[in-house]
Amino acid sequence: MTIHRAVVARVQPLTATMTRVTLHGEGLAGFRTTGVGDEYVRLFFPHGPDRGDLSLPLSTDKGWETPEGQPVAPMRTYTIRAVRPEAGEIDVDFVLHDHGVASTWVAGARPGDVIGVNDPTGLYRPPADLAWQVLIADQTGLPAVARLLENTPDEVATRVVVELPDPAAIQPLPDTKVTWVYGGNGHGASRLAELVSAAIPPGTDMTGGYVWVAGETNALRTVRRYLRKELGLPADRFKVVGYWIPDADSWNERYEALPDAVRAELVALWDDPVDELEDLTIRYEARLSDLGL
Structure with missing residues (x-):
């Protein structure tokens, strides 16, 4: 695993609750995308108020470790919204909160800031006979949903359900059927379990099908049990990805x-x-x- 030193190229507000940061720089020369739409990276942030003071950990066989005598860089996990190898750029979309390491950093992000990025890993693995899929997420999964849609062949029928805090958080998505619902996202109880059971009720014929769900980790415990235990789906027919934990x-x-x-x-x-x-x-x-x- 390689940990790259990236530089902020651009900062673009997307909605009132999400901002896109484009990264570039010589340190990304060895960044190798998996091409999988929900690939994620670990981001290593400056440890103090100096936004250029970045203490990157060293890669090891088991992951990474902080060099002796150096401060520990705060780390958070994010999905990659886009990769443009020809331009040497990657986009990461951040949900904005009123607290937290990542949200505090992105609130003041500007060109020239530095951040650490490790090599990505993808989780979306549809079966070989994929004919249709259901993608369900809360706001944190919206970047991955958008990229998955961009990568989905035209012949695959796709239904998308996204839980947002309110209509102001809606973003344009590639042409497909999207259902926007409101709630959860730290502003109330998550509806992800309800949305999954409505989209994939008992008795659904899963021939050629795949279900991908991402969002609040604790709410997805019920989702995983439902798909695996109640519906008895094979593990290759679904993927449930926890993105965040309240507090x-x-x-x-x-x-x-x-x-x-x-x-x-x-x-x-x-x-x-x-x-x-x-x-x-x-x-x-x-x-x-x-x-x-």
Whole structure:
């Protein structure tokens, strides 16, 4: 894995709640897109008020580590909205909040700012017989939805449902059937589980079908159980991607406060060689729920 030093080229407000940052620079020369529409990267932000003071971690076989004596760069995960190799540019769309490392940084972003970007990973993997798909997301998944639509062959029928905080957050999408609903997104209870069950009710013939859902992580626990356990979908017929957790800092503090034995138990859940990844994830999330996380 390579961690690239990128420079802000442009900052473009998209809506009242989302801003696009275009990155470029010599440090992106080795950036290799996967081409997958929902590919994501880790962004490493300056650790202090100096927007040019960026302490990038070093790549290791297991990920990355901060050099001894250097400050830890705050890290957040974001999807890539667009890659233009010929121009040496990538676009990242940020949802704006009134708090948080990424939102605070993007609120003051300007050309010349620096940021770290690692190599991307894509999760969208439709089956070979793909004939139709349903894409459902909250506002954080909107950039990936747009790019997935741009990459979808014309012969694949696509239905899109996006949950936004309000109509002012709507963005133009490639020509397709889009249903905009309002709620969730930190302003109320997420409706993602309701939207998925309405779009893929029991008895749906999944021949040639694929379901991709992204958004609030905790709300997607119900979605994953519904698709896998209640509908019994094979793992290659859906992908559920958690993008954010409400009050993530508090969640992380409560997780770190768990007894060592409990955290070891949670890690050990992933070592079961029998279950598929989706089933392991369901077991892990159920245990988190039991622990109030």
